[in-house]
Amino acid sequence: MSRKKVLIITYYWPPAGGPGVQRWLKFVKYLPEFNIEPIVYIPENANYPLTDSSLIDEVSPDIKIIKQPIKEPYKLAGLLSKKSSKTISKGIISESKTQSIVEKLMLYVRGNFFIPDARKNWVSPSVRFLYSFLLEQKIETIITTGPPHSLHLIGLKLKEKLGVKWLADFRDPWTTIGYHKQLKLTRKSKQKHLDLxxxxxxxxxxxxxxxFVTKKEFERLTPKPIEVITNGFDSEATKEVKLNSDFSIAHIGSLLSKRNPELLWKVLAELIEEVDGFAEVFKLKFIGAVSEDVLKLIDDNNLSDYVDKIGYVSHKEAIEYQKKSQILLLIEIDSEETKCIIPGKLFEYMVSNRPIVSIGPKDSDVEKIIKETNTGSYFYYEDSKLLKTAILSYYKAFQDKTLKSHPIGLQKYHRRALTESLSKLL
Structure with a gap:
């Protein structure tokens, strides 16, 4: 029986780093096991905000990859302000009151002249190229994944021209994602986003x-079938790591300005003051980009001496940091819009055998998954007493050398199981 060919249109692909690349890298890895041949379409010269060359090794040489050039406005914006261009492309947007005139201008241009996003100019050339390619290869099914949501416009046009079967994968929402409000959109631009x-x-x-929250949101906009396929974890081949000897609380990934939990910094400052021996062993580790606003608030709470700022590392190294840290930190903005966000790292946290301390909005999908899998504790922004009690109990377990998580039912989040769900839709 011949394999079904499926074209996957994605912007993020190795050597891109960060969470955006993982989802389809892993789907592509496992799809051949379900009699599906993935063909991947990517930009030839993308200006990725983060790179991780170690991920190139995960791409099977048997996978067909096709590329077309892309014009990246962030390269041009870098001539105006390299720092602002790089941070905005990473999704790090500082508070309005601290934004420079250049940053405000760049956000306005990004929001109103590049709809739906800065990769919009790749749509037309991609449609022209893929129209012929799909006909030649006799491919009848395509998948687009966003962000960048402009890639869905490639799918839209190919559907209109060729009538292909089209699956649109949303790794994040579109118009309700948190940073949309910071793009200084005009009324006309907001409407254009909504229409697209x-x-x-x-x-x-x-x-x-x-x-699941995004599914409910989209069900109000379309009668089309919507399937939830979360991100997940893979069987990562990492070397054996030794647990940190200090009481390390680690955050892996970007910690943006809005994700700045003052209640946590206050609780940690109190524990340093009140609990004998805590100050001697406590470490706050940041693996990834951290906003200046976050670092300032940490400093205001006299925690700077306890901070170990490691910066961005490869995915393999990130997994190692997860496994050797005593506690893993997961922070989300306290808002209606962020209830739907399930960071990819949550699933890797869950299989690290380390307890998760998560702070976020009430009734979020993250809260649901952490409670269902028994992988840690979830707190709301008004829960400072509960948070303090939990960290203190984790600290005592650390002293007794019994600190670990006790997960249940994780296998449904394995990348192979998730790819099986995808294969059924195909």
């Missing part, structure tokens, strides 16, 4: 989302 989002949702044959 509705058009994509009502034209695709199948919508895939990574969270």
């Amino acid at each position: 989002e509705r058009q994509v949702l009502n034209t695709a044959d199948q919508i895939i989302v990574t969270s």
